[in-house]
Amino acid sequence: MRMGPVFFLAAFPVALHAQTQTSLGVGVGTVRYAGGSSFAASVSPAVQLLSPSFFAGAGASLSALTDGVWAGQGRLDLWGAYPRGRTAGVRVAVGANVAASSRSDGAASAAGSAVAELLWTAGRGGAALGAGPSQGVVEGERGIASPHLRARGWWLTGPAQLSLTVEPTRFAGAWYTDVVGGVTVDQGRGRLVASLFASGRVSAAYGSKGAASAALQYFISPSVAIEASAGSFLADPFQGLPRAGFVSAGFRVHAAPRPLAPAPPMRPRLAPLVAQRRGDSVVVRFRMDAKRSVAIAGDWNAWQPAPLRALGADVWEAALVLAPGTYHFNLLVDGTDWVVPGGVAVVSDGMGGLVAVLTVL
16 A cells, blocks of 8 residues: 655644544555565554644555565654644744655665745635755665755635645755645545645756546545545655556554544435226325315326315325326315325426326336
8 A cells, every 4th residue: 555645734724633543554556665666465554643733643554565575665744833722823833754665675765854834824724935954865875965945835615625835856966846736625524535636846957747646535434444546656766766656445444433424314215106996997095184175186187176085084085097107196175275295206397396296007
């Protein structure tokens, strides 16, 4: 299973209480390492601690490649803002991340970066501007240290979170700029979480490239989710990770159950009224509270009311001569009120009203 991008939820203007999220994923997917990528089965634990002013996230994966070879990946992210507890206005923030990958029969690599930024939030959106160092090393090769800049913005609209990041980085004497934009949809108490991201790398020295990814997470229970993702990676020059396509699928078990909204109550499925045959006629009966009379009118008699016979106990009966087929009707109660009988399937009459459905077999 690939390790996906980390999103600093704590940086967004969301009223979060401090909480810890721990999970374990099992599945299959594309695994990248220094110099290549493979398809493998993986197990991937993850933990996050988040609050309005702090975020810490750690994730790892262990993958079984062919011929008894193992590949490992790991990532740690930290972010904090000051003044603590404030979710609007201007703040200062510091973030850092470290990522590593290795194979049991190959080279290991690692990269890290830090950024200090000025953060501004208001309403349901915000922006940040910062800078800091980046460092990368591949086993057996000389490490590289470089400066990088970062500008980012976000906006929340309903259950969707829109984001855009522009990050120029100097690498081996030349600059390249990564632009990443995307949307994540999470209804909070819903079962589905979805994201779609597109990225581009612009550089006069290294050439320009693009990538895109999509991910879905569906909770089949409060603690178990099905995960699937597909797309492509841009190369990571600091770790020697190549550009590659990817696909992954699996299950993730969460230690803290997700609060799911209860399913809407099932409405009784209404069926057309089925007439009973009595000789050459068909008989329909209704229970209707009427003082004087009940009449039936339908598309078989040009909607002219025909009286029903009272059987007592508010039961009314009609004997109709109808060929097999589907008909539409309504009842006229006490000569003044048009009534659609309850518990019977209805359709629109084309004029803003409803008519009942009658089936003759």
